[in-house]
Amino acid sequence: MPKPAASTAALLPKLWHRPFPHPPFLPRALSSFSPLLATHPAPRRRSLLSPSSPLSAAAAVEVPTATAYPVYGRLLPCPLQDDPPRIEHLVAREDEVAADFISRSLDLPPLYVADLIKFGAVYYALVAPQPPPYAAPEHVRIFREVTEPSVLRRRASIKGKTVREAQKTFRVTDPNQHLEAGTYLRVHVHPKRFPRCYEIDWKSRVIAVSDDYVVLDKPAATSVGGATDNIKESCAVFTSHALGLETSLMTTHQIDNCSEGCVVLSKTKEFCSVFHGLIREKKVKKLYLALTTAPVSAGIITHYMRPVNRAPRIVSEDHIGGWYLCQMEILDCMKVPWPSSLIRKVYNVNDCGWPQQEAAYECKINLLTGKTHQIRAQLAAIGTPIVGDSAYMTAAMAVMANPSINPFGRERLSYNSEEEKEAAVEAWIASHGKEPKSVIGLQASEISWDYEGERHSYMAGVPWWRQDSVESDLV
Numbered sequence: 001m002p003k004p005a006a007s008t009a010a011l012l013p014k015l016w017h018r019p020f021p022h023p024p025f026l027p028r029a030l031s032s033f034s035p036l037l038a039t040h041p042a043p044r045r046r047s048l049l050s051p052s053s054p055l056s057a058a059a060a061v062e063v064p065t066a067t068a069y070p071v072y073g074r075l076l077p078c079p080l081q082d083d084p085p086r087i088e089h090l091v092a093r094e095d096e097v098a099a100d101f102i103s104r105s106l107d108l109p110p111l112y113v114a115d116l117i118k119f120g121a122v123y124y125a126l127v128a129p130q131p132p133p134y135a136a137p138e139h140v141r142i143f144r145e146v147t148e149p150s151v152l153r154r155r156a157s158i159k160g161k162t163v164r165e166a167q168k169t170f171r172v173t174d175p176n177q178h179l180e181a182g183t184y185l186r187v188h189v190h191p192k193r194f195p196r197c198y199e200i201d202w203k204s205r206v207i208a209v210s211d212d213y214v215v216l217d218k219p220a221a222t223s224v225g226g227a228t229d230n231i232k233e234s235c236a237v238f239t240s241h242a243l244g245l246e247t248s249l250m251t252t253h254q255i256d257n258c259s260e261g262c263v264v265l266s267k268t269k270e271f272c273s274v275f276h277g278l279i280r281e282k283k284v285k286k287l288y289l290a291l292t293t294a295p296v297s298a299g300i301i302t303h304y305m306r307p308v309n310r311a312p313r314i315v316s317e318d319h320i321g322g323w324y325l326c327q328m329e330i331l332d333c334m335k336v337p338w339p340s341s342l343i344r345k346v347y348n349v350n351d352c353g354w355p356q357q358e359a360a361y362e363c364k365i366n367l368l369t370g371k372t373h374q375i376r377a378q379l380a381a382i383g384t385p386i387v388g389d390s391a392y393m394t395a396a397m398a399v400m401a402n403p404s405i406n407p408f409g410r411e412r413l414s415y416n417s418e419e420e421k422e423a424a425v426e427a428w429i430a431s432h433g434k435e436p437k438s439v440i441g442l443q444a445s446e447i448s449w450d451y452e453g454e455r456h457s458y459m460a461g462v463p464w465w466r467q468d469s470v471e472s473d474l475v
Contacts, residue, residue, distance in 0.1 A: 075115040075191075078198055078233065083190035090185040091128050091146055098122070099175035102187055114175045120231035121188040124177075126158050127166040128184035146182050155182060171231075188229035194257075196221040197233045202242035207458050212271040213264050214239060214249055215447070215458045220260040220347075220439035225251035236265055253279060256373065258389070258436040261288070261444030261460040274451065279370075284449045288365040290375060291336070291441025291465050292384040293354065293393075295361045300329045303378050305371050312391055312432035313373040314425075315381050316408035326378060327368040336362045339387065339465045347464050348438035352393040360387055360441070360465070375442060381409075387441035387465070394433035405431060439464055 090105055099117065103110045116122050131143050145151070152158060157180050158166040169186065179185070200219050207215040218224060218235050226234035240248045249265035252275040266272040278284050303315035304323035315326060338357045339349065361384070365375060373392075379385055380392035383399070395406075403411040407424040415421040441463075448457035 074111060075119060078193050078195045080195050082193055086189040088187045088189060089128075090187065091142070092179045092181055092183050092185070094181045096179040096181075096183075097175075098124070098172050098177040098179055098185070101179060102185065106187065106189065108189070116187065116189070116191065117172050117175050118232065119191050119229065120171050120226070121191040121229040122172040123169040123186040124172050124179070125167050125169045125184045126155070126161070126180070127152065127163055127182065129167050151182065155180065191229035192227045193230065194222055194227075194233035197235075197238050200238070202238050206239065206243070207262065207460070209243065212268060213252070213266050213275070214243065216263045216265060217460045218255060218260055218263045218444070220258055220464070221437065223257050224254050224263055224265075235263060239265060252276065253284075253370075255444050256376070256440075256442070258438065258440045259442045259444060260439065260464065261442075262286075262447040262458055263444070264447065275449075278449050278451065284447065286367045286370070286444060287331075287446040288367060288375060289443045289445045289463055290363045290365055290379060291339075291387045291463070292333075292361045292363055292379055293357065293387060293396075294384040295335070296330050296333050296363050296379070296382070296384050298330050298333065300327055300368070301378055301382065302327050303381060305374065305377065311373065311435055312395065312429060313371070313377045314408065314429070315377045317381070317410070318408070320408075324371055325369055326371050326374045328375060328378060329366040329368060330363055331366055332364040333361050335359050336466065343465065343467065349388040349440075350390045350436060350438065352388070352390045352433065353397065354385075354387075354393055362463075362465075364445075376440075388436060388438070389440045389442075390433040390436045392432060395428070395431045398431040441465055 088106055090102065092101055099110060099113045102108065102116075102122065103113045106113075113122075128143055128146055131139050135143075147163065152163070152166075167184075172185070196219060200222070205217045205219060207217050209215075216235055216239055223230075223234045225236050226232065231237070236249045236251055245267070247267070249267060250269070250272050252264045252266050252272055255261060255263060264275060266275060275284070303317060303326045304320050305326050306314040306316075306320075307322055307324060308314070316323065336359065338360045339347075341356075343349075344351070363379075367375065376386055376389055376392050380389070380396045383396060385393040385396040387393075398405050399409065403409065404413050405428060406412060407415075407421060407428055413424070415424060443460055443463040445463070446457070446459050448455070450456070
């Protein structure tokens with residue numbers, strides 16, 4: 001994360017943030033001087049500084065608050081490209097209204113703030129979390145002031161709660177939500193967007209509808225249940241609208257945004273609980289189709305996954321204490337034509353620098369353990385990455401060029417110290433690419449389970465790489 005920058009107003013806006021570039025219609029104030037405890041008659045705005053300029057008090061020039069907000073076009077229609085990530089951290093120094101406080105503190109148009117709240121991109125906690133190690137000294141001081149036991153004891157909202165309980169975050173759901181003095185806010189100014197949602201005929205993707213659930217053939221480049229900062233552009237929301245449901249469908253399990261195929265969405269909390277129980281008891285069977293660059297032998301493939309909850313997921317053939325067991329069974333592998341340039345263009349497939357081949361290989365996989373990115377990471381680890389998978393295909397190419405680059409591979413080097421090994425791990429992580437923004441050769445092709453004496457079994461449609469025509473639903 002980037003280094004911190006200081007706040008700009010007496011009401012304790014930005015505790016810390018990372019300086020990302022941002023578009024001209026979303027200005028923000030930056031200054032290294034922060035008179036946080038001073039009293040001002042009215043909030044003032046500061047002139048913008050270049051992202052590359054050093055932040056100094058001398059560089060900040062105050063201008064009147066009368067300056068109008070720039071023209072603002074709302075969060076819709078959805079842009080084709082995401083803005084650079086930007087997350088801001090705020091603490092109210094006195095009682096406030098959420099939208100007003102955010103708009104004033106971050107210099108954002110009020111309508112934009114209201115839309116961010118609607119998208120689920122604003123979170124609050126009664127007490128601010130511990131500042132990160134790179135936080136400026138004044139930010140650490142502020143944190144200590146607002147979490148001083150004598151201060152917390154005077155706050156009625158946290159009576160009976162531990163500090164840890166009071167630091168739990170929740171979404172702000174109403175722009176007019178009251179903020180008690182000392183309330184912490186996290187604002188995702190540039191939420192992750194899913195333009196594909198607006199291109200899909202969602203009714204045509206519905207496989208089955210029952211009293212308890214809906215089975216969807218999820219399109220790639222969409223999120224099953226939304227992102228941390230965007231709960232509106234999701235399969236659950238758009239399928240609910242397409243079916244005319246009064247209550248939004250709920251997620252029961254996930255598949256990657258870049259994958260397509262069977263997803264079960266629940267109509268009720270009761271079925272959600274039932275399905276989660278079936279998954280825990282390993283009574284839900286999931287079969288996948290993966291389009292790989294080379295053939296894969298039938299049988300069970302076993303790896304162990306590093307217990308770090310972020311991409312890329314690192315796996316090892318050797319057992320390492322505390323790492324998660326990952327197993328999948330290759331049921332079948334057949335040779336198929338490599339997707340044509342026209343099909344790849346229609347589905348926006350990233351070639352990742354991998355040369356076009358005469359043939360690819362379609363593997364039918366029984367997923368025995370369900371870890372995030374498991375199939376993708378395991379197939380790449382054995383040298384047969386999934387077509388279009390920019391995150392793991394690049395790592396497989398790096399190993400082909402230099403087999404010893406993988407510190408958990410068969411040809412790994414010996415390291416003289418933990419520091420040397422850690423450096424090798426970081427280099428290995430860096431060899432992975434970015435998460436795909438479009439489709440990869442992976443489909444959740446079948447899902448089935450038994451419940452109360454009934455068999456439930458569903459199949460997805462033909463995967464994109466086997467489409468008879470190149471007509472897509474991007475209309």
